[in-house]
Amino acid sequence: MQSEMKTSNFAVMRFLIFCGMMGWSCCILAQEIPDGEYFRRMDLGEEMMKKGEYEAAQQEFLFIMKNREVLPTNLAYLFGRNSFHLNQYKQSINWLNKYIQLKGTKGMYYEQAVKYLQLAEDQYLQIQRGKMKELVDLMEQDYDCGGLEKMICPVCKGSGVIIKQNHFGETYKTCPYSAGEAYLTCEEYNDFMRGIMEPKLTN
Numbered sequence: 416m417q418s419e420m421k422t423s424n425f426a427v428m429r430f431l432i433f434c435g436m437m438g439w440s441c442c443i444l445a446q447e448i449p450d451g452e453y454f455r456r457m458d459l460g461e462e463m464m465k466k467g468e469y470e471a472a473q474q475e476f477l478f479i480m481k482n483r484e485v486l487p488t489n490l491a492y493l494f495g496r497n498s499f500h501l502n503q504y505k506q507s508i509n510w511l512n513k514y515i516q517l518k519g520t521k522g523m524y525y526e527q528a529v530k531y532l533q534l535a536e537d538q539y540l541q542i543q544r545g546k547m548k549e550l551v552d553l554m555e556q557d558y559d560c561g562g563l564e565k566m567i568c569p570v571c572k573g574s575g576v577i578i579k580q581n582h583f584g585e586t587y588k589t590c591p592y593s594a595g596e597a598y599l600t601c602e603e604y605n606d607f608m609r610g611i612m613e614p615k616l617t618n
């Protein structure tokens with residue numbers, strides 16, 4: 416038989432949000448769904464997942480999560496694994512960990528849970544590393560200024576002044592980056608684009 420875990424605050428929150436969305440009458444109806452219907456949907460979801468119909472499987476699992484106050488522990492494994500197939504790696508990691516934590520090594524899906532947890536963690540780390548690399552590349556990117564030695568100052572657009580609107584009309588301030596000039600050197604322009612150029616004027 417399926418064992419069960421106590422409703423987490425998370426599940427209660429989802430339940431309340433669901434009630435808010437669907438209205439109270441629907442909420443009362445939802446409580447009347449017999450247990451058998453939940454387990455039928457869980458089995459159906461598992462079958463769909465095994466056939467590679469991950470989106471459809473997700474709908475079955477979400478139905479149970481939205482409607483049932485006490486979630487079957489095995490749902491944590493099924494939802495966690497299915498999330499992996501849907502490329503939702505963080506979600507997958509959270510639910511698979513939850514399953515392992517609740518069932519320990521005796522769970523019927525233990526080995527599978529560990530396997531998919533490993534896969535999800537690998538994918539998740541790979542994405543995080545990719546994001547880091549993108550950031551580093553952006554920081555190191557050189558703007559060649561198209562072979563030009565100087566570039567129009569991107570802050571004041573070459574006017575040398577920054578115009579600000581206030582209640583009394585317009586105020587003019589010397590552009591702190593180009594110090595009143597129209598241009599930045601190509602080197603300054605690179606620093607500006609990387610976000611590391613200090614203004615030449617501090618006031």
Ligand SMILES: [Zn+2]
Pocket residue numbers: 568569570571572573574575576590591592593594595596597
């Ligand atoms: Zn300027």
